[in-house]
Amino acid sequence: MLSAQNAEVVRATLPVVGAAIGDITPIFYRRMFAAHPELERDLFNRGNQAQGDQQRALAGAIAAYASLLVSDNVAEPGDLLSRIANKHASLGILADQYDIVHKHLFEAIVEVLGDAVTPEVAAAWDEVYWDMAKALVTMETQLYLDSGVDPGQVWQQLTIRKRVQESPDTVSFALALPDDSPLPPARPGQYVSVAVRLPDGARQIRQYSLTRAPQRAYWGITVKAIPEMSNPDGGIIPEGEVSNFLHRNMFEGDELTVSRAFGDLLLDDTTAPLLFISAGIGCTPIIGMLHYLTRTESDRLVTVLHADRAPSRHAHRRELSELVERLPGARVHHWYEDLGVRPASDTTRAGRIDLTDVDVAPDSQVYLCGPLPFMEAVRAALIEREVPERNVHYEVFGPDKWLPQ
Structure with a gap:
């Protein structure tokens, strides 16, 4: 939790920072990708970056977390963080990557807010960031431990045993380990990440819910091919890179790089309706x-x-x-x-x-x-x-x- 002094500063500056966060996050990503192009190429979803979805999601996360820290009579931010931590674990995120984000995010904050970022304001929002980052690292470390892997080592090679056309634009894949040994445990409601190497050399990752996840036999995922679309402004949203790659190129006997199962949308295991x-x-x-x-x-x-x-x-x-x-x-x-x-x-x-x-x-x-x-x-x-x-x-x-x- 924030110190009392920093909580007051965050509470007072939240409207200003919150109003500017939509301007801050695009600059942050631009700075970070300029310094670390491998992150845009091999980790972040290029489609979401192009559409601005990732920027809006980050803005929402930071604003929501800061609001929870300084508000009275609200729930702990664990639920909000759990969804992020599971996504990060499915991508193999490591603790030292939070240092990279911190550097470029705070440079972007200073660029947008200028002199309004006094030493007191900078210290307060720095504490917000590291409070959130440390909580996420703790959760992600536990998720890796629960999955039986070292931090970040979530990837495994699975073989496509069956491919079925479920509808005109959706295909399901049955995935198994090459030797058909038991798959790692997965819970109903969880998802896996699938990483593919695209023709331009980029390694792009997407998440797909498990339609079948027994602890043995095979996992099932279903992929909808995302077509090229027009946006409300008249521009063109490119077709889904990974979904169409899987539709056009992956068949029985091919191998896919797939993560362990993660996700906090877990089936309630009581007798409730x-x-x-x-x-x-x-x-x-x-x-x-x-x-x-x-x-x-x-x-x-x-x-x-x-x-x-x-x-x-x-x-x-x-x-x-x-x-x-x-x-x-x-x-x-x-x-x-x-x-x-x-x-x-x-x-x-x-x-x-x-x-x-x-x-x-x-x-x-x-x-x-x-x-x-x-x-x-x-x-x-x-x-x-x-x-x-x-x-x-x-x-x-x-x-x-x-x-x-």
């Missing part, structure tokens, strides 16, 4: 949790709600229905923007997810996964239904924009 709500490729962690529930012959009350563009675009559609059928206390509802010639029914409807007619038990543990606007809308609807915020868990694909907890 479960409510799974997903959209699009957000179904993947839900599929992983349903596999676990069927494997353990769970009799919990499970409600699955999924939204997609059309039945033909719904990855794992048949698998989802089969898993629900195998659980005595489970039911599933679908919403599709385009039903085609399929008639609507009690369980398959046109349009977007609507919780109005869905029976939501007040003690349900809720798991959300999908685009951020989708999750924000569903979360608001759940709160209106008096579902406690602490019971709503979520997973974000890409940089976390800090959906309120």
Whole structure:
């Protein structure tokens, strides 16, 4: 925690720093990548950098953490840090890399705020940074220990045993160790990082939820090919580098560099009712949790709600229905923007997810996964239904924009 003196300085300067953080972070990344181009080439997501998503995520993390440190009657920042620490561990981040970030971040702060960064202000925000960094290093060290690896040594070579076209733009891969020995433990809801060497020599890393994660046999991941798109300003967002590389180049017998399993979206292991709500490729962690529930012959009350563009675009559609059928206390509802010639029914409807007619038990543990606007809308609807915020868990694909907890 911050010293009393520095807490007062941070509290007083938080509005100014918070307002400028969006200007600070692009300068920070530009400085850091100029000094360490290998970080942009081989560690950071180039697509998120180009779109500004990574900058906004860092800004949100710093502002949120500083606010928690100086606010009264708020929860400890452990939940916020846990998501970051798991992501870092899946990338193999090391403690000394925080020194690099510190140097270039504070140079950027001085460049933007100028004379407003007095020695007192610099000392206070320095303490914020190192408080956050030390907490993250502690968490990451424990995650490496729990995974049975030395810090940063998370990578392993896995062989693609099976490739399945799940929908026009999604492919699933079954991954195993080359000698088919047991895979490291993984928990339902976790993800792995996949690192690929692209044609220009860059090593790019992306995270994919585990759709199957028994402690033996194989892991399953599903990859959606991200197409080139137009943004609201009329510019072009390039196609996903890694997703399209995997679609076009990786087949049975090929090897992939894959991390150990990480992630804090872990399935609640009580007897409480479960409510799974997903959209699009957000179904993947839900599929992983349903596999676990069927494997353990769970009799919990499970409600699955999924939204997609059309039945033909719904990855794992048949698998989802089969898993629900195998659980005595489970039911599933679908919403599709385009039903085609399929008639609507009690369980398959046109349009977007609507919780109005869905029976939501007040003690349900809720798991959300999908685009951020989708999750924000569903979360608001759940709160209106008096579902406690602490019971709503979520997973974000890409940089976390800090959906309120």
